[in-house]
Amino acid sequence: MRTPFCLASLLLLSMAGAPLAPAQDAKPVQDGGIVVTGKGPEPIGKARRYLRQVLESDSGQLARFVDPVCPLVLGLPERFRAPIDERFRIVAGASSVRLARGKCRPNLMIVFADNADALIETMRKRRNAAFADLDEGALRDAFKAGPIHAWRLVVTRDDMGNVATGDDDPDFPTIFESETQTVTINSVIVMDKRAAQGKSVRQIADYAVMRTLVGARPPDKGSIAAASILSLFDPAVAPPPAEITDMDLGLLSGLYRLRDPYAQGGDQAYRISRTMVTGRPR
Template sequence: MRMALIGFALAIAAPGTAQAQDKPADDPSIVVRGQKGVPPREARKFVRQVVTSTEGQLARFVDPVCPFVLGLPRQYAMVVEDRIRDDARQAGIRTGAEGKCQPNLVIMVADNADAVVRKLRQKFSGLFLGVSAKEMSRAMREGPVHVWSAVQVRNENGQAPRQTESDGPPTLRVYGASLVDLQTQQAVLQSIMVLDADALLGKTLTQISDYVAMRTLAGARPPREGVEANTILTLFDPQGAPPPAMTGIDRGFLAGLYKVRPNGTSVTQMSTISRQIVKDSKPRTERE
């Protein structure tokens, strides 16, 4: 039902977007890994620049990820979906069975992304349930990229709020107390991204896929303009020269997020991610 709603919304908001980009050139198997280790200080700075917190914690998918692309010719959409699945698996994120799972990561390519998001907000407000006010504000800003995620607070065991009384609000049951961790965790239920078709011109499918993965799976935000960072998150920075794919620091961030204690504080979670970036970036000696 939700996918039918999204498809209908896109159809009435931006007809013809399926032909927006019909000549992407790419080899989706390319993975660029850095050869130079990332110093701890640089890793911590990067994490602070791009991380997004919700109620003092970092949100992530808990259910298997199921990507679905709208607005591109199907043969290209499948390449993007496969690449996102591969990015997820490399980071230790579970993925749903292709063609059998309910999409919870939706990417729309539209002729006018700003107009599409405004129309979705006006006519299909259900797509924004569970989105914080701060993230809503970011999602509605004009630009080539709009992204938002529905986040649900769960207890330390991953259990969602339950309806205990027919006329009362759902309640969250917590079981313990800790001086280090919290009694909650932040679970991403779904993530939606709307991309402006014109902004994709000159970008490869690998770049687009990896950018989407970092923005949705990791909740990462592009670093501020003018800040030097070798990251795919600079893909739409007009002043930058984006890499051809996820970099080592990107993959370390994504993997680190899914290794943190889910009920930890954002401070301890960010520290874990920083250490993961440093670990993953160390040069490796491989024997043939």
């Protein structure tokens, strides 16, 4: 397996004429105080419908970061990067996501571009390391045209932390099969600056939280049947949520507080929905 993630090439790309807008062109609305609030548990039926719309829980385990998360914001001036990074860390930390401290190697990128499609195409032509080892589904997510591109590199690890390759010799099978879990290694979201204009730092950071840490996404057709920051760019939802919602926080917290990391996706989704209702990890 090649090195799973390397930001050097993307950093060089942004400094060498990639379609990232000049700093003065980015004008998201800044927030005041940064807090994470929640109103309480949600009805079980509503929680389950929401999960079915924003997650793919029937195609294997739900992936989450196990290693500490080190986010990096690119393509904006410091006066916007710092508040987005701060808000991202506060929401993630309040939901039991492990965050790297001090100087760390980024494994999560939030990238702002003049034209997201053009940047992705440039990265694809240059065989950017951000696409290394992605499966077909993740590549489709990365290359799908639109103002938002979000994808994750996920692997399967056994209970010793080793990557499970599935390449066992059929003539010499292993005697004991280890339990495995699906783990997010890195995550990237690339966003058009034009799409982000008029949105607050809080909205942008909270949206990035759900796309990168959870892998949640707006449904391809129709709107989400619950208030969700994932509706931020849905023209049918006006006004969009001002921040991450109770549904979103319940999913984020439920995923990162799962007690059994080896359960299957359907069972994980059920346990998360129960956590959303009771407020207790399962």
